[in-house]
Amino acid sequence: MKIILNDKQLEVDNLDLQELVAEIREDLTDEIIDQICVDGEEVTEDELISNYTVSEVDEIEFVTKKSIDLVKETLQEANNYLPKLKEGIIDTANLFSKGEIVNGNDKFQLCLDGIEWYSNVLIQILSLAYQDDAEVQEEKKLEEFNVIIKKVLTKMQEDDLNQAAELLKSEVAEYIEEFIELNNELLSKLK
Known part of the structure; x- marks a missing residue:
């Protein structure tokens, strides 16, 4: 079996595939x-x-990327996505305010998927940036944000869609704006 890492052939002992990946x-x-x-x-x-x-x-080829390059790409992707997420949150709030529950729920589910993606991205980037440091301010902000999301979900379960819409427009959209600023700060530190 031929093993290639970044266009260079490697000589490796008899390893199973899991051991090979671990060694690389x-x-x-x-x-x-x-x-x-x-x-x-x-x-x-x-x-x-x-x-x-x-x-x-017959052949396995591995291509690597510098961690910093991946972080930059991911932050750029988040930079493009976060304004759309904020717009989706506001659209969801407007749908709830109009009583369009089904459309609002569908839109909110998409927003929740986006929030989950960004939360995971942010946690990974912060863990790279701060290594083993104790809790950082950004993680606390993410925890506070999750509390607000839980409040929105609670209001939705209670069928208090006007209050859910108000929380989305005021607090959730505001947190997303803060995440946009944080994202820009992180990107500027990497340039």
């Missing part, structure tokens, strides 16, 4: 595995380990 990760400094191709087909790490055996594979 161990040898990386300030880089992460960005892409894995098995016999020319892109796969995820989980797919590689779960769906293939060493005997089935």
